[in-house]
Amino acid sequence: MRTRFAVTLMLLAAGCSKSGSQEQAPPMESGGGAVAAAPAGAAGDPAAKAKEIFQQRCTPCHGPAGEGDGPASAGLNPKPRKFSDAEWQKSVNDDHLVKVIRYGGAAVGKSAAMPGNPDLSDPAVIAALKDVVRAFSK
Numbered sequence: 001m002r003t004r005f006a007v008t009l010m011l012l013a014a015g016c017s018k019s020g021s022q023e024q025a026p027p028m029e030s031g032g033g034a035v036a037a038a039p040a041g042a043a044g045d046p047a048a049k050a051k052e053i054f055q056q057r058c059t060p061c062h063g064p065a066g067e068g069d070g071p072a073s074a075g076l077n078p079k080p081r082k083f084s085d086a087e088w089q090k091s092v093n094d095d096h097l098v099k100v101i102r103y104g105g106a107a108v109g110k111s112a113a114m115p116g117n118p119d120l121s122d123p124a125v126i127a128a129l130k131d132v133v134r135a136f137s138k
């Protein structure tokens with residue numbers, strides 16, 4: 001009985017607030033510009049996302065400092081190179097890095113042990129991952 005009473009009250013309350021918010025719709029919408037801008041800003045931090053992804057997906061092989069010494073690198077041949085190698089950094093352009101990260105080593109004639117990341121469909125995140133790789137030699 002008590003529960004039923006509570007539910008009835010909740011339904012009543014929900015009904016009230018619903019009609020209340022409908023009445024308040026115009027003022028809420030005028031503030032909607034600021035609210036609409038917020039999600040765009042929150043979604044738009046590819047750099048933070050890329051750092052997180054690097055920690056999760058790349059460090060097992062590439063190591064936390066990009067030195068190619070992650071725990072899963074032991075059995076790899078060839079081993080992942082040191083991203084700190086400035087000569088190598090100069091020898092590859094950004095397109096190459098983006099392609100390796102997106103499609104894997106085999107796509108650029110490198111080891112297929114370097115996996116692609118086809119699920120990362122946001123080009124900004126792939127570009128930011130490339131920046132993470134670049135940053136290891138700076």
Ligand code: HEC
Pocket residue numbers: 053054057058059060061062072076077078079080081092097100101105109110111112113114115117129130133
């Ligand atoms: C399963 C192990 C593994 C994982 C996970 C991995 N890599 Fe690699 N990666 C490799 C190996 C092995 C190579 C070396 C390929 C070669 O030299 O033929 C490589 C090479 C690379 C290269 C250099 C390509 C070149 O031209 O020399 C880049 C850049 C790279 N990986 C980025 C990443 C990023 C970013 C991630 C995470 C999204 C990642 N890798 C995840 C194993 C891995």
